[in-house]
Amino acid sequence: MDAAEDADRPAEFVDALAKGLAVLETFDAAHPDLTLSEIARRVGVSPAAARRSLITLSVLGYVGQTGKRFHLRPKVMSLGSGFYFGARIEEFMLPELRQIVETFGDASSVAMLDGTDVVYIAHHSTQRARRATAVVGARYPAHATSMGRVLLADLQDAALDALLARMEPVPLTSRTIIDKAELRRLILKVRADGYATTVDQLDYGITALAVPIRSADGRVVAALNSSGYTGMVTPDDLVAARLGDLRAAAARLSAAASRIPALSAAFDSR
Structure with missing residues (x-):
């Protein structure tokens, strides 16, 4: 600290x-x-x-x-399992992710912001061989993910500027944007659009679309994404085909979270 x-x-x-x-x-x-x-x-x-x-x-x-x-050692897994089962990820989140993957293929995840990173709290995919591993508990730099940009976009200007000031963006691919001024511009665009798209930012071959999951008072507390393989889909493809379904799923997850004390508390603690 x-x-x-x-x-x-x-x-x-x-x-x-x-x-x-x-x-x-x-x-x-x-x-x-x-x-x-x-x-x-x-x-x-x-x-x-x-x-x-x-x-x-x-x-x-x-x-x-x-x-x-x-x-x-394996015992360390018990530290995260309490949240996973208490938040009823398997019961409420995974069915939504499975439906997205069943409809569009590829992969879908939910993540929350933790400092300058995102932490995956739910994930489902058809294949993992050609992409960064997005298992539950995985952490990735927020600047290089569609979900991270959605979460950063909800920060007030002062909080966003403070986070960008302490952020040390690293180039995970040759296409990863690490210029802070450009990142800020893109994050503000996400704020205006209500969604984020990325291409080959986290890893080569990943094109992703993310939308916010909101609390009852309208704050963005998590993000939901759908991703495909670069070269097979474009950001415009994802927006045209998947944005409506993602927003509907995010709304259902927001409603479900209000009924699950452990998940609601986790969302409210951001």
Whole structure:
């Protein structure tokens, strides 16, 4: 966290717990196992602090060790399963995604904004071989996804500018837009249009369309998308064929969320 975020911490904030969670979050598909020094560097803590967190997490069964390298253990999945089942993703969200995929093929997902990233909370697809893996819990930079741009578009101008200021856009493909001024222009266009399209921003071969999912008071709390293979569909194709269905599905998901306390609370906490 930066100095401004530090100042916002309540007196009861438990720094050791925050560091432990940061250690868990540092593992991902590109870093399935890490050394102590790598973990300390990625988390931004001293090796001694990282070691204390790793020992605690190991005793609790969340982290394992092989030689000098640490890795996550299956128990860590229990941390996310409470939300997944409490929010009744399988019951309410997946049927909508399956219907979109049954109608149009390809893939469909729901994501929420977390800092400068989006986090996938539901996903269904026909194929995964040619695209970035969009499993539940996956995180991707918001600037490179259609859903991320939809979520960013709902921020007030001051909040958007603050987020863009701390964002460090990375080029995931040669087509990924990383110029902040251009990103801001595109995000404002999404705000005006009510939807976002992207082509080869997150990975080659992905053309996507996303729409907002709104809370009862009209805030954008999540995003729903439908994607296809670049070269087989264009953004105009997606808008013409899928926008109406996506908006209808998003409206149904908004209504369902109001009836599910865990999901409604998660949406309201943004």
